Amino acid sequence: MENTKTELPKNWSLETLEDGRMVLNMGPSHPAMHGIVRVLLTVDGERVTDADVEIGYLHRGFEKTCENVTYNQCVPYTDRLNYVSPFINNVGFALAVEKLMGVQAPARAQYIRVIMSEISRMTDHLTCIGANAMELSAFTVYFYLINAREALYRLGDSAAGGRITPAYTRVGGLTRDLPPDFKRDAAEAFKLVRKNLADSGKLLTRNRIFYDRLHNTGHISKEDAVSLSFTGPALRSTGVPFDVRKATPYLVYDRFDFDIPVGSNGDNYDRYLVRMEELLQSMRIVEQALAQLPDGPINHPDFNVILPPKEEVYGNIEALMAHFKLTFEGVKPPKGEVYQAVEGGNGEVGFYIVSDGTGKPWRLRVRPPCFALTGGLPRMIKGGYIADIVATFGQINMIGGELER
Numbered sequence: 001m002e003n004t005k006t007e008l009p010k011n012w013s014l015e016t017l018e019d020g021r022m023v024l025n026m027g028p029s030h031p032a033m034h035g036i037v038r039v040l041l042t043v044d045g046e047r048v049t050d051a052d053v054e055i056g057y058l059h060r061g062f063e064k065t066c067e068n069v070t071y072n073q074c075v076p077y078t079d080r081l082n083y084v085s086p087f088i089n090n091v092g093f094a095l096a097v098e099k100l101m102g103v104q105a106p107a108r109a110q111y112i113r114v115i116m117s118e119i120s121r122m123t124d125h126l127t128c129i130g131a132n133a134m135e136l137s138a139f140t141v142y143f144y145l146i147n148a149r150e151a152l153y154r155l156g157d158s159a160a161g162g163r164i165t166p167a168y169t170r171v172g173g174l175t176r177d178l179p180p181d182f183k184r185d186a187a188e189a190f191k192l193v194r195k196n197l198a199d200s201g202k203l204l205t206r207n208r209i210f211y212d213r214l215h216n217t218g219h220i221s222k223e224d225a226v227s228l229s230f231t232g233p234a235l236r237s238t239g240v241p242f243d244v245r246k247a248t249p250y251l252v253y254d255r256f257d258f259d260i261p262v263g264s265n266g267d268n269y270d271r272y273l274v275r276m277e278e279l280l281q282s283m284r285i286v287e288q289a290l291a292q293l294p295d296g297p298i299n300h301p302d303f304n305v306i307l308p309p310k311e312e313v314y315g316n317i318e319a320l321m322a323h324f325k326l327t328f329e330g331v332k333p334p335k336g337e338v339y340q341a342v343e344g345g346n347g348e349v350g351f352y353i354v355s356d357g358t359g360k361p362w363r364l365r366v367r368p369p370c371f372a373l374t375g376g377l378p379r380m381i382k383g384g385y386i387a388d389i390v391a392t393f394g395q396i397n398m399i400g401g402e403l404e405r
Contacts, residue, residue, distance in 0.1 A: 017042070020044070021042055021043060021044045021049060022042070022043050023040065023041070023042050023043075024040075024041045024043055025038060025039075025040060025041070026038070026039040026041055026386070026389060027039055027056075028056050031135075032135055032389075032390045032393055032394065033393070034398060034400055035056075035400070036055070036056030036057065036058055036400050036403075036404060037053065037054065037055060037056050037374065037393075037398060037400075037403075038053070038054040038056060039051055039052070039053050039054075039377070039378075039381075039389065040052040040053075040054070041386070041389075043386060046385050046386050046387070047383070047384070047385060048381050048382055048383065048384055048385070048386060048388075048389070049382070049383075050378075050382065051377070051378040051381055051382055052378060053374060053375070053377050053378055055371070055374055055403055055404050056400075056404060057404060058400050058401070058403070058404040058405075059404065060080060060401065060404075060405055061405065062077055062080070062081065062366065062405040063364050063365055063366065063405055065077055066361055066364045067360060067361050067362065067363065067364055068360065069360060070329070070330025070331070070359045070360055071097050071171055071330050071331050071333070071359065071360070071361065072170055072171055072326075072330060072331065073330070074093060074361070074364070075090055075093060075094070075167045075169060075170065076165065076167040078090055078092070078093045079162075079164070079165040079166065079167055080165070080401050081349075081366060081368065081399075081401050081402040081405070082124065082344060082345060082346065082349070082368075082370075082399045082401060082402045083164055083165070083399070083401050084120075084123060084124045084127050084128075084345065084399060085120035085121055085123060085124035085344060085345040086120060086164065086165060086166055087113075087116040087117050087119065087120035087156065087160075087166060087168055088117045088120045088121065088342060088343075088344045088345065088349060089344075089349065090116075090166065090167065090168050090169040091113045091116070091117050091169055091251075091342060092340060092341070092342040092344075092349050092350070092351055093169070093351050094113075094169040094170065094171055094172075095250060095251075095340045095342065095351075096338055096339070096340035096351040096352075096353050097171045097331070097333060097353065098171060098172065099338050099340050100333040100334070100336060100337075100338040100353060100355055101171070101305070101331065101333045101334070103171075103172055103300055103302070103305055104300075105172055105173050105174075105298075105299070105300060106173065106296055106297045106298060106299065106300065107252070107294050107296060108177075108293065108294050108295065108296045108297065108298050109173045109174050109297075109298040109299065110251045110252050111251075111252055111289050111292065111293050111294065112159075112174060112177070112178060112293075112298065113169065113174070113251055114251050114252055114253065114256075114285065114286075114289050115178075115186075115286050115289045115290065115293075116156065116159065116160070116166075116168060117251075117342070118282040118283075118285045118286045118289075119152050119155060119156055119282075119286065120156070120345070121278065121282050121343075121344075121345050122149075122152055122193065122279055122282045122283070123149050123152050123153065123156075124344075124345025124346070124397070125233075125275040125276075125278060125279050125282075125345060126145045126146070126148055126149040126152075126193075126279070127145075127146075127149060128275060128345070128394070128395070128397040129141075129145055129200070129272060129275055129276065130142040130144075130145035130146050130149070130200075131394060132272075132391065132394030132395055133145075133200075133204060133210070135390050135391075135394050136209075136210065136213050136390065136391060136394075138203065138204060138207075138210060140203065141200045141203050141204055144196040144199050144200045144203075145196060145197075145200055147192070147196055148192055148193040148196040148197065151188075151189040151192045151193060152189055152193065154185075154189070155182070155185055155186060155189050158179050158182065158185060159176070159178050159179060159182060160175065160176070161175075161176070170299070170306060170307075171305060171306070171331050172299055172300030172302070172305040172306040172331075173297075173298050173299030173300055173306050174298045174299065176298075177298050178293075182290075183290045183293075186286060186287075186290060190283050190286075190287070193279070193283065194280075194283070197276065197279060197280070201276065204272075205273075205276075211269065213268075213387075213388075213391050214267065214268035214269035214272055214391055214395070215265075215267060215268075215269040216265070216267050216269075217267060217268050217269075217384055217388040217391050217392060218267055218268040218271075218380045218381065218384070218388065218391060218392030218395060218396075219265065219266055219267045219380065220234075220238060220266045220376065220379060220380050221238065221266060222238040222239055222240055222266065224376070224379060225238045225240065225266060225376070226240065228372055228375065228376040228379070229372040230347070230372055230373060230376060231244075231346075231347025231348040231369050231372070232343075232344065232345070232346045232347025232348070232369050232373075233271050233274045233275050233278065233346070233347070233397075234271060234346070234347065234373050234395075234396055235347065236260065236261065236262045236263065236274050237262070237263035237265070237266050237267070237270035237271040237273075237274050238263065238264075238265075238266035238270075239262050239263060239264050239266070240262070241260045241262050243260045243343055244341050244342055244343035244348050245343045246260055248341065250340075250342060252289075253285075255288075255292065256284075256285050256288045256289065257284075257288065258281045258284050258285050258288075259277075259281055260281075261273070261274050261277035261278055261281065262274065268391050268392055268395045271395045271396075272395065303318070303319060303322035303326075304322065304326075304331070304332075305331055306326075307322075307323055307326055307327070308322050308323055329359040330359030330360065331359065332357060332358060332359050333353075333355040333357070334355065334357060335355055335356055335357045336354075336355055337352070337353065337354045337355070337363075338352070338353050338355075339351070339352045339353075341367070344369055345397070346369040346370045346373065346396075346397050346399065346402075347369030347370075347372075347373070348367065348369055349366070349367065349368065349369060349402075350366065350367030351364070351365075351366055351367075352364070352365040352366075352367070353365075366402070366405065368399075368402035368403060368405070369402070370396060370397060370398050370399055370402060370403050371402070371403055373396040373397075373398070374396065374398050374403055376396075377392065377393065377396065380392050380396075
């Protein structure tokens with residue numbers, strides 16, 4: 001029988017340190033690394049003794065692109081930051097520009113922004129838990145949670161006309177109002193989400209294998225998490241109850257009754273539990289918002305802020321002029337700078353804008369939550385097993401679009 005054994009090249013070598021430890025690459029081609037992140041591991045057997053993380057190259061150029069288009073033209077680009085929860089990005093950017101201009105969207109628009117943001121938070125958490133469970137071989141749970149996410153995507157699509165890239169907000173308002181049957185459809189979608197969450201919880205929460213893979217893995221202390229600027233579920237899993245919606249309320253969040261779930265161990269299992277509870281709290285917020293939803297306009301009345309209705313453009317010279325000026329030149333905030341933060345799926349999403357008085361941002365910077373989380377990954381995986389990296393990386397929920405802009 002012919003010998004088919006592959007001969008290694010003569011110059012091939014595995015980097016081995018003097019004390020016997022090995023230096024290995026995990027990613028970027030590793031399926032759990034999402035195609036861009038590389039972790040340079042120093043291992044002693046299966047134990048990680050040291051790690052260095054490279055965030056890779058996606059090079060979408062979000063910030064520089066936004067500095068060359070008008071403010072409203074930036075909105076579709078925000079969809080592509082955390083593309084699993086795009087409505088939150090839309091809202092955060094619009095709030096930043098409105099803060100710079102000293103204007104506020106009407107009450108109905110603010111309620112709708114809260115509703116769509118919480119639906120986005122749910123799709124984000126469902127994706128995170130489902131994908132993390134799948135990477136740990138719990139494939140059935142993935143189908144349960146993605147099925148629930150699909151119902152929420154259809155709900156968002158009915159309002160915005162787009163599932164993954166809705167571009168729903170405008171400076172001063174929204175592109176369109178909620179459809180007439182939205183409240184009924186939301187109630188039906190939430191029934192499915194609650195059922196699938198309950199089924200997934202039965203499969204995961206007390207599952208011995210799942211528990212052992214997550215409990216006491218990816219641990220980080222409260223002090224380290226704060227020092228590394230962690231936010232979101234990763235920070236709250238350590239016991240710090242920081243949430244932008246409560247700490248610095250925006251929109252109409254101060255009108256709703258909801259809890260901020262926190263953990264105590266700062267490990268992967270607590271992050272899983274925090275996200276599961278936040279899903280329930282988000283539905284609680286949406287149900288309150290729909291019950292309180294006021295009537296009225298969804299856009300600011302000033303035509304220097306928002307495009308006039310088409311019927312006025314066709315029959316009113318002032319509206320026609322405002323339409324062309326806004327379309328070609330964009331809104332023009334006064335000179336100044338502003339920072340606006342919102343609570344994203346992974347934590348604090350912040351937009352820093354410097355205006356020079358023209359229709360384009362002079363400088364734009366985004367504060368992506370998973371950048372700090374990815375930077376803290378070496379501290380979370382050091383001392384653990386190589387296999388634990390998959391569980392930990394899944395629970396920090398790295399999203400390439402916001403990590404490497």
